[in-house]
Amino acid sequence: MxxxxxxxxxxxxxxxxxxxxxxxxxxxxxxxxxxxxxxxxxxxxxxxxxxxxxxxxxxxxxxxxxxxxxxxxxxxNEESLEGILQEHKRVLREKVDEYTDYINEIDDKLERQLTSN
CATH class of the missing domain: 1.10.1660.10 (Multidrug-efflux Transporter Regulator; Chain: A; Domain 2)
Known part of the structure; x- marks a missing residue:
């Protein structure tokens, strides 16, 4: 048992x-x-x-x-788990790219703000 x-x-x-x-x-x-x-x-x-x-x-x-x-x-099974993890990794990378774009936009706005003052 x-x-x-x-x-x-x-x-x-x-x-x-x-x-x-x-x-x-x-x-x-x-x-x-x-x-x-x-x-x-x-x-x-x-x-x-x-x-x-x-x-x-x-x-x-x-x-x-x-x-x-x-x-x-x-x-x-191992194959389906790998597929799930690969797909999720792809989605996370897309989110990282999206957040990086947001951060760059904020940096640009901050830079413009500083140079205009």
Missing amino acids: SEQYDIEFVSKEVNISKSKLRYYEKHGLIKNIERDDQNNRIYNEKNIELIKLIACLRRLNVPISKIKQNIDVNNF
Whole structure:
């Protein structure tokens, strides 16, 4: 029999709130969570690894819908995970370029402001 963990342990282990764990379960990101006699959630190692992956992807701002889509389709094989990360990296680079443009515009305005005074 594999190790079993309660929600308190998983919350601390993965460093996310218990409410976030419940939210992920409610939205179908974490499935088939067992329950004990008191109806408390019981997690196993596989659940924890999936939760760690979900938490990592969320820190990268990967949308929940994108994570769920991949969980539903193929439960994250290496190829799909690489594709998600590559796509997200592309989006982040676009945002960096966009913010760089904003910063340059501000710098230009500041420079004009300083030279006009």
